[in-house]
Amino acid sequence: MRGLYGEPLGVDFSHSLAAGLRARLRDHPPEAMARVTLLVNTTRLARRVEAALMAGGPTLLPRIRLVSDLASLLPPGAAPGATVGPLALRLRLTRLVATLLRAAPDLSPVAAAFDLAGSLADLLAEMEEEGLSSDGLDCIDVGDLSRHWEQSRQFLRIATDWLDGAGDLTPAGENALALQTLLTHWGQTPPADPVIVAGSTASRAPTRRLIEAVLDLPQGAVVLPGLDTDMPEPAWQDLVAGDGPGRQDHPQFRLAALLATRGVTRAEVPRWEDTPPVAPDRNRLVSLALRPAPATDAWREEGPALDGLEEACASITLLEAPSPGAEAAAIACGLRDALHRGVRSALITPDRTLARQVGAQLGRWGIVPDDSAGRPLNQSAPGRLMLHVAQMRGRRPEAEALSILLEHPLTHSGGDRADHLAHARALEVGLLRREPLPFPTAEAVMAWVDDPSTALTPDDWSEWLCGLLDRLAADPPTATLAEHATRHLNLVEYLAGGRTAVPGPLWDGDAGRAVHRIVRDLIANAPERGDAALDAREFARILQGLLSSEEVRDTHASNPDVMIWGAIEARARHADLVILGGLNDDVWPGQPAPDPWLNRAMRAACGLRLPERRVGLSAHDFQQAVSAPEIWLSRSLRGTEAETVPSRWLNRIEGLLGGIGPRGQAALRDMRDRGRAWLATAARLDMPDDRHPTRAAVRPGPVPPAGVALDRISVTGVETLIRDPYAIYARDILGLRAMPPLRQGPDGRVRGSAVHDAMERFTRATPGPLPNDAAERLRAAFERALEDGAPWPGARRLWLGRFGRVIPDFLVAEAARRARGTPLLIEGTGRLAFARPPFTLTARADRMDLRDDGVAIYDYKSGPPPSEAQQKHYAKQLLLEAMMVVEGAFPDLPFREVREVAYLQVGNRYAEMAPKDFGPDLINATRTGLIELMAHYADGAPFVARLAPDLLAYASDYDQLSRFGEWDDTIPAIRIPLARS
Template sequence: MKGLFAEPMGVDFSAALADGLHARLTGSTPQAMARVTLLTNTSRMARRTEAALASRGATLLPRIGLVSQLAPLLAPGEAPVADISSLATRLRLTQLVDLLLAKEPGLSPRAAAFDLAGSLANLLDELQEEEMDPSAFDALDVSDMSTHWERSLRFLRIVTGWSARDGNLTEAAAQGLALDRLVAGWERNPPQDPVIIAGSTASRTPTRALIRHVLDLPSGVVILPGLDTDMPEEAWQALTEEAGHQDHPQYRHAALLAALGRTRSEVPRWSERAPAVPARNALISLALRPAPATDAWRAEGPELPGVAEACAGITLLRAPSPGAEAATIAAGLRAALAQGKRAALITPDRALSRQVAAQLDRWRIIPDDSAGIPLGQTSPGRFLLQLAEMRGQPVEAEPLVILMSHPLTHSGRGRADHLTRLREVEIELIRAKPLAFPDRAALTAWLNDPEKPRLNDAWTEWLADMLDAVAAQPDSAPLIDHVTSHLELAEALTRGSADEAGALWSDAAGRAARQMLDRMIDAAPHRGETAITARDYARILHALLSGEEVRETFSPHPEVMIWGALEARVRSADLVILGGLNDDVWPGQPAPDPWLNRAMRRACGLRLPDRSTGLSAHDFQQAASGAEVWLSRAVRSAEADTVPSRWLNRIEGLLGGIGPHGEAALAGMVARGDRWLATAALLDRPDARHPTARAPRPAPRLPRGIKLERISVTGVERLIRDPYAIYAENFLRLRALPALRQGPDARLRGEIVHEAMERFARAVPDTLPENADAILRATLEQALADIAPWPGPRRLWLGKFDRAAADFLAAEAERRAKGRPLHLEDTGKLTINSLGLVLTARADRIDDLGDAVAIYDYKTGTAPAGRQQRQFAKQLLLEAMMVEDGGFAGIAQRRVDEVAYLTVGTRYAETSPEDFGPEAIARTRADFLKLIGRYAEGQPFIARLAPDLLTYVGDYDQLSRFGEWDDTQSARVIPVGQ
């Protein structure tokens, strides 16, 4: 029970650790196991080792800790306690970064101060871990670099000086002090009981120091995971020559052995467990040789033994898309489960793991996801973030409804009544107005509407109070004020009108979120009294919640796992699927360092970005050494073709270049993957035994005796283009709800221009005065102020209107010379007795020309012209027909001399039918009667009969199940009422 040991690739490390420990303690008393101190690299490995030890039956367990947390090994009075938390340190650094960005605004946006402070805090922790003297910054020469790095270096000198003078013991410094005290205690009184470090690759300086001291103990043991024993000694020695190959999976082991003066032959096995596939270990070892040594492929590759055996258990999956990759992986996991195997997906791609989990849901399988989910994506996290993003600004309609509909809002007694009342407010107030910025005044006016008074009770008073409270949240305040006011408002929302304790903090995610807010309250004074905006507070909260993960309390399936890359070191499964094997995923891109570039880090002796690549490579090498392995990637993402992972590229390149036996092995791997892709594709095909018919293009036909009784002039164009929409609106009585997301769109702009034109015509009923331009602009400004509550779009639209105003007034003067606006926004109704139909219209403007009239319609977009007016856009011609037939009560039957669309957009234009006159009106009348007559005789209402453009979207496309059919298919007549 002393010395340096290792386990090779393809071995379940936790189980091997338990085997070796039991073997060495055989014959000892049961208490001997309890006297062992075991230090692992992660808490997951600690749990896994406990399970492996307990699997042999009832036993005492060793004292298990982490190599990064040594304080529990010290006596109670010796354990150092940090004076300041990592969050408090980060908030302090945020003040410094904020001052830097104020002085150097070109460095980064001010909103990035908290994120930059996080990377700066990590750098300061690294300086302490690597025991770097801050004076090394003074020796750096950046004269041949960009000014950015010179500016960064000056700032780092200030920060390290401030950190040295601060005097507070940080969490990183406390860990370093714990190591010093532990080592000093061991030197005074070396422990006689075993102390074991297992599973660490010694990638950090404190861990390497701890390993050296443990090996000096009487019963000190270090067990290295995944030591490559197949690499030739010459290649092994080359790993640490000069700068070293830090991106190689075995670099850390080679550097540690070199520092200890050991060779691999002097490192015995800890257990007697055999690797799953020894030939696979040799194949992957050769494939991952450092780039300068890949000439060994030519020499060693053709003679490599057991290539077929090494590749027999590998399936190479080249999916055409991420969705296909997820579906195929899920199918493989499901098949393994049916065969009684334990199966695991290992991937650092969280998007892929979520897709696989969603695919598994088709079989009601909930995988055991070791990473959990980010706290910001849990129900309490989303609730807190939604509320945080609404603070400090007027309450908008869509975010309000989302927040009020959240399961945690009003989560006590009366939740069902809350949802019913909220739906009423949403449909009858917010959507119907539409109301972009709901507030107490609008709610009160709606409640007290004399035409339709509504219930005003404790719930409506609570809703009004919440509207006031959200709107009154501070936009600029110290961080502590933001946290406390946000917390108070969140609890008031979850209590609801019944004022009962809600469910915000009731589950694991809620408790984690509350702990995060409590830590923010404790650390907030370190941010100082400087005011920050509510948006900055929301960014800070989002960053903190996204950085925490929480596991749900439900019971997942014990035999289907989703692991991160680190799990490959400590756990094994019968089937291991390595998913997302594309560059930038395996390995991922190192996090960008805004403070030190690669050359500066090398000069200071700090960790290089290659370190993270090497650690990821070691995880890959261990995971790929299992008995049955899938190597999976999507050859194309949603945007472009992907690049295979460098390690997968090397394996394919090696197999493809060592001769026919390698090519045959690679072809077999690909063939197995293609079979699984084909199998997964069958899951989405209709089952021949239970065919799922695609919906036909509907063409409902009304029963005899039921016919269209009312239609508007604008509805006639819909009847021509999309008869099904008229059927759904008039006979099914379905109406599209107004959009909840309200903004300055084209519809609202048209409404504003119509309102302004009506006000201008009423203000100036006759000849235009000299100040007509001022009057016109004033009416538009007033219409904008009344209808569009967005200052930015108001100014933009006003500017566009100004460019068209002069041309409009010039043309308006000519119109006023011929007549004057007689009827504005007038409604008309024409009864056609022969068809039993009422035709309705709302004319924007009808001018009195004496013995005739002119009809005008305002447009802000492109007006229909030419063939569109002849075939579809019959609005103006139908209004002319109604005037001649007496359809407007306030207008005597008269001749119509002119109809035109007046476009008031970024420019002014007039558009009239090319052949307008009595013949055109007569032709329109005849065509209209013929059109309505055909439907009265039983013509079916075909969906999307003549859509305007390929991008045409109708209100009833979902009802007609458009997408299961397309515009090229023939319609199926559907008799209604039979």
């Protein structure tokens, strides 16, 4: 076991590695296997090799280690000393970056220091791996670049010198020191037992050094994965030709560079094991398709002469879905079919959104896939609870956020959960949705509990809730990181414990333990950030970054024959059906992460890794995955917002097949036909079942049963009765009311209420002629109205500014009104009963002025008042109020003559709107029309839904009840006689 070996594409690498190792030790004693040291690049490959070795029968296992963790191979006492942990290092760098941002605030807000420290830590680790010191940054010429990059270079020198001066060993420095110590030890005392490096493509400088050292050992071997043996030698040599960076975006570049460094050709690299590739014809096709761009002229020469083209494409399905949802549904159908056929299948995709969508689609059949990536901690139950509480800290708790918090599955999980949910739902309906209460407090909760109408009494739960609200209200807006983390942890445990002191299952399970560990580590390492205070939002951002960077897997219920893998797992694992999903150019390969410290030219100048390297590694993963026995190439033609661009590798395969003649075109057409068939299969899942046909709902026109009539209506409800009779039927006859929204915000309704309140305050305070300080008084009244009804500082300032611009015009018109009369009735109520048909008309008038010759009626509008046409046909409010005055419905008015009615717009501008030709004739016509309208429905007319909506976008609280959408405004209504139940 010495030298360089390679395994071709289309071979299960882990099984081949295990089989080759067993074959070489077949004639050796059992303990020989335990003397082997196997160095692999991922933990997944290590587990797969162990499983493959054990599947061959009883055996001892070799020492399996990672190439990035070599300290365990060192002799006793030679391991590096204590290192600063990754979190402690990032917090130290956060302190340094925050100092930079305070000195140069144009670079980024200080709140982004933690995120920038993460990218800086990655860059410094890369510099240590590549052996680049701060002096190496001097070779970067920034003369033609912007000032930002010069500042970045200077800061990087400061950061590297600062870390060197600290004297602590970073994780990257520990690995570098361990590697150097190991290589020195091997140089002095070469190991007599076999040392094998397997599965690595030598993409990092430390791994390349390790491989070179292993190949110089007496029993050192290196096994390369996915070696392309079909690529012609001239094209292979061209990958690393010249002095430039080479074709780093090619899948075989790293392997070609390693072989060139050793001075060997592929012919001189033997197989580790002799298992043949499962799809050699496809390997040749893909190898040709992925040639470097300057060498694609070989398509014309070699493409038409490809052997086994039909066989290569016969097991390929090309799925081009119209949307991501359709792609996920079709992939789920393919995985379900493979399970039915007894075939192991795997979806390989870097797109985690697509992976979650496919998992959700599989749920319709009760299939839980074995998802190797798991899910980020911030999407787990304890992670979501931690982040939701973090978003609430440092600000007044909102009604919606509090309701979500109380219904979280871990809230009050340490006590009587059922009793807690009953209380929480009663609180939501009885208090949080009761207007206006956007920011609930402990005082409001106790007032609600003490209210006799709630039928509740103070108990442990209400005391616990008030304690929670008090803690949130008392939380200081700024504190040190340690104080924030400690208070946050205590608050979450109080929330989970409920009325007990035990946090219940909050920290149970893998996710709970991982979240608890992260928060405890944050508390322990918080002093590394320093004593500088931060606000709650910055702490929430730090917590979000930590929780989103780790993942947790749920393996207890997954199906081992349906798998979801990341791209790198194509090196280590094998499946009979492999679906390569999300083959769009922003996914495969993904967009390089933005580097705020060094651009591409600066990286190339100082010898750091280029973005093309990541593209090449992703291309190698693709080439290995596409060599499975049966494959799907899947993409969506359109994303959530725009059309997508196919992955460059898929584009090459399609271009090659489409350009080599009828054979390739026919194969490409068959691949697409198979994909369309699966899309059609998935689409049928969501189609109605023909055996149980469904019919769209009709446009309802209910007729109440005999003895049930509309006997009460307000002047504003008359317009609703004209426009949408069904809404009056649902509200006033059925007694249905729309539940107020849980999310309360500064909308037009709140502004309108504030305007009416301000006008009422001002008019009551100044009933006579306007005083000299009328403008100040009116503005103060609006301020008090906003303080009482609009607890949003930003909206208050905006509305107050708009209202201030209206005050001068309003007061000029108001002085003229006061000269004609005096405000007498403000927010007055009136009732008028009719005998035939029997009903009562009610009104609440904004304002009525008393003149020498009669009454003037005014109604305030924060928005545009109704037009003349709307007042003629629908908006009868002022005319109905005038009729009620004439009929004596307002007993406090000494006169029954109405001389003026007008709408007063007090919003973005001031305007007045009065009905045309107002007078006794119009009032009498309004009375006649009202009686005819009410008699029409008293005689059995149907209450038609949306009879005359104001606008096409008009929305009613009862649209869902009437099933609007299954019918439209052009469909005739169906009369529906109703009977008493």
